[in-house]
Amino acid sequence: MENVTDRTSNPFGMRPPFQKHDPGNVPAVFGYGDANADFHLIGDHPGVHGGETTGIPFTEREASERLLDVFRAVGFVSDPASEPVFSNFFADYLHMCTLPGGRPPTADEYDELERYFDAELRAINAHILLPVGARATDHVLQEYTTQRRRIDLEMPALHATEIRGRGFMVVPILDPAEWEPGDRERLLERLEAILDSDYRQTKGVATRIG
Template identity: 40%
Template sequence: MDAEQESQANPYGMDEECRNCPELCETRENVVHGYGDVGADFVVIGDSPSRGADASGVPFTGEDERGLLDVLAAVDLCEDPDAAEPELAQTFLTYITRCRHPERPATDEEVRTCEPYLNSEVRMINPELLLPVGQRPLEELAFEYTTLSRDELDIGERHATTIRGRGFEILPMIPPAEQTDAERTAFLEHFSDVLGQDYRQTKGRRGR
């Protein structure tokens, strides 16, 4: 944890009363901004808040998304995945959209409206690795951070591999609730190999 960081929850003080998407203002409980270590080497990016995250205001919490914290705990990046506010190491959790609609996924317009939040978090944290969870987060990273088109990025094919991006490496993950045991094992083995590399010696030295 950065010595100057006061809280893991929304550490950059982003607008918690955001009303940029009027329809979502009527259905959400919380605007779920990023959570975690502002000195993180790894930024995990999901699609949009689940019911549990919407209720708690903390990304990837609740039974419907709990598997992501279990994965992080397995590689010693999350101390207590059952906690209401889990303690994370070198990790920041966020979404491409910040509000939940209980009956549908976010629209393309809603994703575009939220882009400044995500881009600001990634820019300020300046991580070494981006971990998109699911197809849509992977596609949203394609234009900004890779030379690949969306058509070349299939989450099933790219799961547990490393994509060399522009300034970042990207490690895609099938959502844990949709993974087979073999896919979970493959991801944990690959991520453990990645963690064995000493990113901390190079953090901040590369030109972006």
């Protein structure tokens, strides 16, 4: 079913319990992009992946901008850089609220916002989930696949691989702040291969043909 909304930021009107944030920062970095996207990029929290003043996921950090440049190369992201346009592409965080000093959320704070993340993920209903970094990858594999117990969470090895999920294909991404030579190219090649194939969901299972 197609989502009908003209909102790019927070298309489903999420209203989480806001934490105290630093002056000049937005209270939360909401999900952003195409509400009917096939590709869903999932980060950790604003203190890691940015957006505290722009309100846009994966901005204001050199490493995160490097990651968006890969998606720009395959046609999902277009300028302006300060307010990018996402096409067939959506991005959000496990924990959307900004916190003082960019500190990481506590376990309870992650748990408090998990239902908002889950609701948004299911509303987008993308074919391809792209978790960035160990925490997001661990969460996605645990909650949306049956394979977490079989997988060693070694992000350099998991980077740009394909993992079958429950209704999704998961492509983990090593945090771009940790990329070594060749990691950008591995991700770009994986995305191009997926786009060149006939990917779709059949009876709730993400598949690729071709």
